[in-house]
Amino acid sequence: MKNVIVGQSGGPTSVINSSLLGVYQTAKERGADIVYGMVHGIRGLLDEDVIDLSTEIRNELDMDLLKRTPSSFLGSCRYKLPDLEGNEDTYEKIFAILKKLEIYAFFYIGGNDSMDTIKKLSDYGKQVKSPIRFMGVPKTIDNDLMITDHTPGFGSAAKYIAATMKEVIRDGLVYDYPVVSVVEVMGRNAGWLTSAAALAKGDDCEGVDMIFLPERVFDVEYFLKKVGELLKENRSIVIAVSEGVKVADGRYVCELADHVDYVDMFGHKQLAGTARYLAGEVAKKYGCKTRAIELSSLQRCAAHVMARVDMTEAFNAGGAAVKYAFDPDPESKTGEGMTGMVVTLKRVLDDPYICITEPADVHEIANIEKKVPQEWITKDGTNVTDDLVHYIHPLIQAEIIPLWVNGLPHHIKRGHTD
């Protein structure tokens, strides 16, 4: 009997459930008996909170709804396994649960933090000579994973951001007086998402006027000077700024505000407020109408704007993980499938865009962030280069139309209550 188990971890993306479906369908096609889902990731597994996915994904309609449903269908967690040393009991407990469930392969869909779970479990598995295969499936809207050309989830978020920017740019031109719109995009340390604003520009759109990424130090005075220059020649100015931009002394821009921001339960400072602060400074200095727009969690859950390319790659990443775990590993003489690996996307060709999957060692991916290369940011730090636009462009292509029911995009939710 070959059972498998799959979990979702970290922040969701629009296509994280396509990866789940890729694991489910491919495992079933390759003869898996039960495909278990961990409810709320490894945290749920520790409580033996698992479901038989065939009770949730019952037919073709369920599958098509699952692909179009935002948020992690199984629920997620932000939980890091403790280091092995001194915590052997946790690992023994997990492996005992997996043994009880007769698990052959364990799949975890997540970002670089979540890949730490695959790293630790596969390392422990090798140490205790467990036959269980541990495979990572990449996802994150942040696109900050090493080795992979890009991450599933990024393309759809980029498409939503670029589409929204086009609408904000049109809207900004409506009146006959100057308006400065500052749009805040997610990205604490990496500017990939914010740079997607550059894709708004085209035959039918003026594009955004400036783009600021966290990869460069932010200078408020310089920012205001540039806004002043733009105001001389434009009625509407639209600026994309990453929530994570910091000034020279290391403070986040949103921390410059004169009021106290609260800190959340994890001790993370609430970053939202960068656009608001900057719009306020522009209004103070130039007396013009300003607007602060935060894309907030909409950019990770706006499943009604999904890139077909991204969705297909997310599905394929899930399917490839199963293939690598089930097929005999050519580098191993045991005839067993791979373990301790993450599926990556490799861009074989740029024009026409062709992308394949490849396995990579989880140790090269877990806990490491990939940032936007300095050469893809313009010299003065106020925009991105054409190379960056060309890199993102194929990832936002093609559409998945929502299943509109009663006027709204229809979703699927777990019958299982937790």
Next chain:
Amino acid sequence: MKNVIVGQSGGPTSVINSSLLGVYQTAKERGADIVYGMVHGIRGLLDEDVIDLSTEIRNELDMDLLKRTPSSFLGSCRYKLPDLEGNEDTYEKIFAILKKLEIYAFFYIGGNDSMDTIKKLSDYGKQVKSPIRFMGVPKTIDNDLMITDHTPGFGSAAKYIAATMKEVIRDGLVYDYPVVSVVEVMGRNAGWLTSAAALAKGDDCEGVDMIFLPERVFDVEYFLKKVGELLKENRSIVIAVSEGVKVADGRYVCELADHVDYVDMFGHKQLAGTARYLAGEVAKKYGCKTRAIELSSLQRCAAHVMARVDMTEAFNAGGAAVKYAFDPDPESKTGEGMTGMVVTLKRVLDDPYICITEPADVHEIANIEKKVPQEWITKDGTNVTDDLVHYIHPLIQAEIIPLWVNGLPHHIKRGHTD
């Protein structure tokens, strides 16, 4: 020769350009020679900034793009004509320009503030026995116009808000710890848009937990108490709140924050910040994770989510205005068309939904706001009734799919530079 002129005024909607097209196409079909567009409304007309719309709307593709383009194609203004007394020169100037352009009928697409322009011009026209017809075409996402069952623009904004709420609700359930999301919706005095959040609820969605409209006094303590009660039974709580909610002493909720909000160039206080303030109070009191989401201008420009019903009604409202202005008015003996009237929408039947247009006297509409009736708000003021849901429901039905070009919704922009 029968020339006509059309302008757009006030805040845009997703379907304001469908009304423009309705005026253009219907006027052309009824034999209008030139259809002029005012650039930035009556303000532009005073500067004789007008364009021949046939140079912009050249073919069927232009028409289909125009319907899908957010923001006012002609540009808008927020300008009220001065009272006639003592300002006769302004009126003489406008009528001289209209005479020079050989205008037979003048159409203005706008909300209750903009209808003031139709009121004043038609009153003056009657006084000086001008043959020019003045007709108003309703539009506003706020749905706050008198007499008309609803306004073109409201249905698409409501659809966007309900669809977004569904996504935010799914997203809020992703983690295994409590999250309170406060979503701020436009509506300074009327709660129509915020009440659209109630439509998220359905077979596949838990719905929002509370809805607060400006038609009721907001009590921060009561709000926090209710959140506390909900937190006992729910992991994720999603609350929709109007930007315009006020506490008993008349202050906006966002004014309760300890930092100073800036006032814009019109002396309007910047209202954004209500959700942020309330999320902060929840975090302080309950120590849970909170999120403040402002739908901001996205809700008036998200043309990629448009209700077909709304789009058709917006087109028809423009077309009906032409019909009323061109056809002999049955109440007049001169054989002339109507003037000083606004097109309204009359719901003839609720199930199945059937809606027709009817003319109404502009004096009954200009400068008056329609609010949500008290009986459509629950007794404790934390939600809306089923009657309100049934009222909005037909208005968000059916879809217009964007013309996706190169991965993004395609638009049309004026060739004319202003």
